[in-house]
Amino acid sequence: MEVDSLASLQADAQQCQAELDELIAEVASLRRGEIPESHVPEELTELRSKNAELRYHINFLKKSIAREGGECAPMQENGNTSKCALTLLSEIFSKAFNAAFPEASGQVQVGVTPSTNEKFGDYQCNVAMPATKYFKKVGKNISSVEIAERVVEKLVPGSLIGSTSIAGPGFINIKLNLDFVRDATLCILKNGVSPPRVDRKLRVVVDFSSPNIAKQMHVGHLRSTIIGESISRLLEFVGHDVLRLNHIGDWGTQFGMLIAHLMDKFPDYKENVPPVADLQEFYKESKMRFDSDPAFKSRAYEAVVRLQSKEKDIVKAWQLICDVSRKEMQSVYDRLDITLLERGESFYNELMIDVVKDLDRRGLLSLEDGRKVMYPQEENLVPMTIVKSDGGFTYDTSDMASIRHRVGVEKGDWLIYVVDSGQSSHFKQLFKCAQIAGYVDEKTRLSFVGFGLVLGEDRKKLKTRSGETVKLNDLLDEGLQRCREKLLAKGRDKELTPEELKRAQEAVAYGCIKFADLVNSRTNDYICSFDRMLDDRGKTAAYLLYSLTRIRSIARQAGVDTAELRKSITKLDLDHPKEIKLAKQLLKYPEILLTILEDLYIHPLCDYLYDLSSTFSEFYDNCYCIVKNRTTGEIESVNMSRLALCEATAQVMEMCFKILGIRTVDRM
Numbered sequence: 001m002e003v004d005s006l007a008s009l010q011a012d013a014q015q016c017q018a019e020l021d022e023l024i025a026e027v028a029s030l031r032r033g034e035i036p037e038s039h040v041p042e043e044l045t046e047l048r049s050k051n052a053e054l055r056y057h058i059n060f061l062k063k064s065i066a067r068e069g070g071e072c073a074p075m076q077e078n079g080n081t082s083k084c085a086l087t088l089l090s091e092i093f094s095k096a097f098n099a100a101f102p103e104a105s106g107q108v109q110v111g112v113t114p115s116t117n118e119k120f121g122d123y124q125c126n127v128a129m130p131a132t133k134y135f136k137k138v139g140k141n142i143s144s145v146e147i148a149e150r151v152v153e154k155l156v157p158g159s160l161i162g163s164t165s166i167a168g169p170g171f172i173n174i175k176l177n178l179d180f181v182r183d184a185t186l187c188i189l190k191n192g193v194s195p196p197r198v199d200r201k202l203r204v205v206v207d208f209s210s211p212n213i214a215k216q217m218h219v220g221h222l223r224s225t226i227i228g229e230s231i232s233r234l235l236e237f238v239g240h241d242v243l244r245l246n247h248i249g250d251w252g253t254q255f256g257m258l259i260a261h262l263m264d265k266f267p268d269y270k271e272n273v274p275p276v277a278d279l280q281e282f283y284k285e286s287k288m289r290f291d292s293d294p295a296f297k298s299r300a301y302e303a304v305v306r307l308q309s310k311e312k313d314i315v316k317a318w319q320l321i322c323d324v325s326r327k328e329m330q331s332v333y334d335r336l337d338i339t340l341l342e343r344g345e346s347f348y349n350e351l352m353i354d355v356v357k358d359l360d361r362r363g364l365l366s367l368e369d370g371r372k373v374m375y376p377q378e379e380n381l382v383p384m385t386i387v388k389s390d391g392g393f394t395y396d397t398s399d400m401a402s403i404r405h406r407v408g409v410e411k412g413d414w415l416i417y418v419v420d421s422g423q424s425s426h427f428k429q430l431f432k433c434a435q436i437a438g439y440v441d442e443k444t445r446l447s448f449v450g451f452g453l454v455l456g457e458d459r460k461k462l463k464t465r466s467g468e469t470v471k472l473n474d475l476l477d478e479g480l481q482r483c484r485e486k487l488l489a490k491g492r493d494k495e496l497t498p499e500e501l502k503r504a505q506e507a508v509a510y511g512c513i514k515f516a517d518l519v520n521s522r523t524n525d526y527i528c529s530f531d532r533m534l535d536d537r538g539k540t541a542a543y544l545l546y547s548l549t550r551i552r553s554i555a556r557q558a559g560v561d562t563a564e565l566r567k568s569i570t571k572l573d574l575d576h577p578k579e580i581k582l583a584k585q586l587l588k589y590p591e592i593l594l595t596i597l598e599d600l601y602i603h604p605l606c607d608y609l610y611d612l613s614s615t616f617s618e619f620y621d622n623c624y625c626i627v628k629n630r631t632t633g634e635i636e637s638v639n640m641s642r643l644a645l646c647e648a649t650a651q652v653m654e655m656c657f658k659i660l661g662i663r664t665v666d667r668m
Helices: 003-031 042-068 085-100 115-120 128-137 144-153 178-191 219-237 254-265 279-292 294-308 312-335 345-361 395-408 421-437 472-489 498-518 541-558 562-568 577-587 589-599 603-622 640-660
Strands: 110-112 123-125 161-167 171-176 203-207 241-246 366-368 371-374 384-387 414-420 445-451 626-628 635-638
Touching: 085 110, 085 123, 085 144, 085 171, 085 589, 128 144, 144 161, 144 171, 171 178, 178 562, 178 577, 178 640, 203 219, 219 241, 219 414, 219 445, 219 472, 219 498, 219 589, 219 640, 254 279, 254 294, 254 312, 279 294, 279 312, 294 312, 312 472, 345 371, 345 384, 345 395, 371 421, 384 395, 384 421, 395 414, 395 421, 414 421, 421 445, 472 498, 498 541, 498 603, 498 640, 541 603, 541 626, 541 640, 562 640, 577 589, 577 603, 577 640, 589 603, 589 640, 603 640
Parallel strands: 203 241, 203 414, 414 445
Antiparallel strands: 110 123, 123 171, 161 171, 366 371, 371 384, 626 635
């Protein structure tokens, strides 16, 4: 392609656009912009169609020139971001449909062909059927097959589509151009796994984990912590500015009894740090006294008032309790590679006062039974209690203050709350009331990410034998122990160094706990079974981590430096059907991420990771990467193209694991 051709086409397009704009302006002045589509002059329709075609030609010509100049493929368009094949195809078919039927123009969606029908193509466009219904409504009788044929006619030849076919009542089956698949896969190999391009980079505030001070983290906090971390990693990968907040319970009446108990049990707490190792037990002791001793109960309430008044000695006692609890929480976060900024309820204490004043001043609060409440203006939602009858604040108050702060001060465009599904009604209330108060507007995206329970193998809430909630550290310890036993039973201690064995033990144990959570639809309850988690067969982290180490071992076995391979490789052969299938599977990665960004369900990424591993196994069983002498066992040849495909697969798998928050190891 010559650059002059591009300039010529651009000039034609500009001239055509100018003529189109002039005609539109003339028509608008005569009819004040109220012309029905059926009365649009034929010349205008032709110009619109011609303009769409020219723009489409230019778009593909630009991409062709860019590729001639050394760029890998349209998959690598903006720096380190990329448009996935599915997005590109949707754009292409939208333009083709609009060129074929400008009177019914709109966005066209292309979908992935179901795995059972892969022989028909890689993707499918089903625009013809809904378009037929539209034309019937406006009095035109056009068959869905004819619509599909006219759309295909308007497709401009390019580097992405290899072939199309029409099946049934107008399904357009699409096969990718094999050169595009080669180039896009080569891009992954050379440039790393690029995130899909998002329309706009947002400031996202993710609220997750949220344990309570003085209570040990338990399995009830597990899902929020794991899901919230994975969502945050995905949002960061695609380029959003993410603020991870830990909205811990560090304020309220319970602190009065804890402080009073601390003062009684350790009267020298101001000079010597109290040896409070087990805050859970300390909490139980104070609660027992609070329930049985009226004098202690009175001192506890007094301590609350003194804390709210910021009395120095009382604040010190409160900080001591928080510090002990915070240290224990951090041990869990360190083990699970969780990053969070603590922003407890105490942070919003002063802000709650301002919220109440603001809502009161604007007449948004109603007085009911001594309480100040705010109605969400929906019949099925109960009002939020902003001020209790005794003048105290509630969780509703702190949540209103926090949402106001997250939008007004933190400049959040998108607020995400990762909380158990039992809180769904509360967050419907919160979002509605925040909108009424003007703390969020129509541009602010609000997401409640609800999740189900962690169950024991008896399908009841996971409990200890004594009936208590399982502590999270205890669960992690059990995972480590079970994993070590499994590795030793396989003789891994004889193959790995002590350091490698420890890394493998932690990666598999913590990875299995995370994957067992994330592989399920988050709204469902799931059964916590270590036997199932640590099974190295099926859809488990143990199996997938082993698959990755096996892929990595192929290059080591061949004596090939993968870093050098990525630099030197210039072409992938993709001659075998299983090679092509694997490469196409790699290209679906950004499509999965874009789907997750819509509804924040993580399990499709786990499904994709498993499917990719299975597709790789098919490839490896049918395509030899290394050929050995059957007698001597010496390597006779290495297929560098297939070895490069192995490396691209490993890169994609590693990025999947990274988003899921699962550590990988070279050997296990």
